[in-house]
Amino acid sequence: MTRSLLVSSTPDGRLAAERKILDAHFPQFTIAAKTGTFAVANGRLDTFTGQRYRIEITLETTYPHSLPQIQPVGWTLRPNPHIIRGGLCVMRENQWASFMSVAFLVAKSALWLNKYEVFLDKGIWPGPEQHEHGPVYKVRKWWHEL
Numbered sequence: 001m002t003r004s005l006l007v008s009s010t011p012d013g014r015l016a017a018e019r020k021i022l023d024a025h026f027p028q029f030t031i032a033a034k035t036g037t038f039a040v041a042n043g044r045l046d047t048f049t050g051q052r053y054r055i056e057i058t059l060e061t062t063y064p065h066s067l068p069q070i071q072p073v074g075w076t077l078r079p080n081p082h083i084i085r086g087g088l089c090v091m092r093e094n095q096w097a098s099f100m101s102v103a104f105l106v107a108k109s110a111l112w113l114n115k116y117e118v119f120l121d122k123g124i125w126p127g128p129e130q131h132e133h134g135p136v137y138k139v140r141k142w143w144h145e146l
Helices: 013-023 102-122 135-144
Strands: 029-032 039-046 052-059 070-072
Touching: 013 029, 013 039, 013 102, 039 102, 052 102
Parallel strands: none
Antiparallel strands: 029 039, 039 052, 052 070
């Protein structure tokens, strides 16, 4: 993880720090305060196939002490092994740390979306996974990794 994706000090406030990091790494994303939450970030990401996906990252009032939710905007998420609360599961709740930024989640979402494209094509999630699957999925994944 690159340090430039982390929030170290926030003399102007957390939202200003998040905006600065997001602008530096993902200028196509915006972040703004929203009533009922801490803030919402949204923007688009392009995958290796040229597919464009718009996502929204909701930072609850408990942010930065809780993992934000990442939801699709304008597209339907197809069933896959990496969905949480109806959105993208880029990490486990217990892996989140308060020094991580929204830009960090955008980077993780970009990786997730590229793996999602492989899943849509081949029916397997590429690379290591953090949870167990059934025997049929394991055989299918093993076969594709040959």
